[in-house]
Amino acid sequence: MRRKYEIHIDGRPLVIAGSDELPVPPANWLVLRVDDPREVGPAVKQFEQRTELAGLLLHGSDVPRIWKEFRSRYVFVQAAGGAVTDEQGRLLAIHRLGRWDLPKGKVDKGEEIPAAAVREVQEECGLVSVNLEAPLCDTWHTYERNGERHLKRTDWFLMRASAKEQLVPQADEDISEVRWLDAAEVQRMKGETYPSLVSVVEAWERAHRSRT
Numbered sequence: 333m334r335r336k337y338e339i340h341i342d343g344r345p346l347v348i349a350g351s352d353e354l355p356v357p358p359a360n361w362l363v364l365r366v367d368d369p370r371e372v373g374p375a376v377k378q379f380e381q382r383t384e385l386a387g388l389l390l391h392g393s394d395v396p397r398i399w400k401e402f403r404s405r406y407v408f409v410q411a412a413g414g415a416v417t418d419e420q421g422r423l424l425a426i427h428r429l430g431r432w433d434l435p436k437g438k439v440d441k442g443e444e445i446p447a448a449a450v451r452e453v454q455e456e457c458g459l460v461s462v463n464l465e466a467p468l469c470d471t472w473h474t475y476e477r478n479g480e481r482h483l484k485r486t487d488w489f490l491m492r493a494s495a496k497e498q499l500v501p502q503a504d505e506d507i508s509e510v511r512w513l514d515a516a517e518v519q520r521m522k523g524e525t526y527p528s529l530v531s532v533v534e535a536w537e538r539a540h541r542s543r544t
Contacts (some may be wrong), residue, residue: 335395339402339483340473340528345387346379348402350395357389366392369401376402406474406483410439412449413488415468415536416457418495422512423536425521426456429506432513432521434532436486437505449489457493457510458500465490469535473528488532490539 337348362385364375379388392398413436416424425432437452450462468488475482501507522530
């Protein structure tokens with residue numbers, strides 16, 4: 333069982349961790365000890381209301397129970413995506429709704445997660461040949477739709493594709509552009525993308541450096 337979780341709520345991180353290995357939070361974080369899982373709901377509500385806070389750290393001796401209580405408050409959604417590299421070591425990115433992002437999407441019922449990740453990259457970027465190499469990381473974030481709160485887990489994978497293929501943005505998914513980003517562009521992307529995606533890009537950078 334994992335001993336630490338990080339979830340983004342409206343772009344702000346909420347961390348669940350064990351008290352015996354408590355991380356040092358950055359400035360302007362709310363830190364609360366949870367001895368009873370029933371304390372999770374009021375803590376999250378307080379965080380949502382106090383928009384001046386940069387993050388929330390919930391800690392306690394029973395991380396699995398805290399996490400189970402947190403998850404029970406949401407409809408779970410499984411998604412998958414790819415951090416795709418070309419022959420020149422560039423990162424494939426999509427531009428959607430005013431921000432740079434990485435290709436990803438919901439896993440269909442009965443579909444294997446790695447297969448879904450490859451399919452989403454192909455569909456959103458217009459690629460035919462995409463090679464999955466290895467798992468990279470996962471991210472969690474919440475959102476509200478049709479009056480229900482959702483908790484989305486996205487499993488990310490390292491992939492390879494060729495820049496010789498034509499890139500075609502999937503317009504019906506609000507994707508306006510697909511582009512291979514060089515190192516300088518990747519750095520700019522980290523300052524302009526969703527906070528939850530920065531850790532994925534940084535994980536891709538570490539993996540890319542280890543292979544070059």
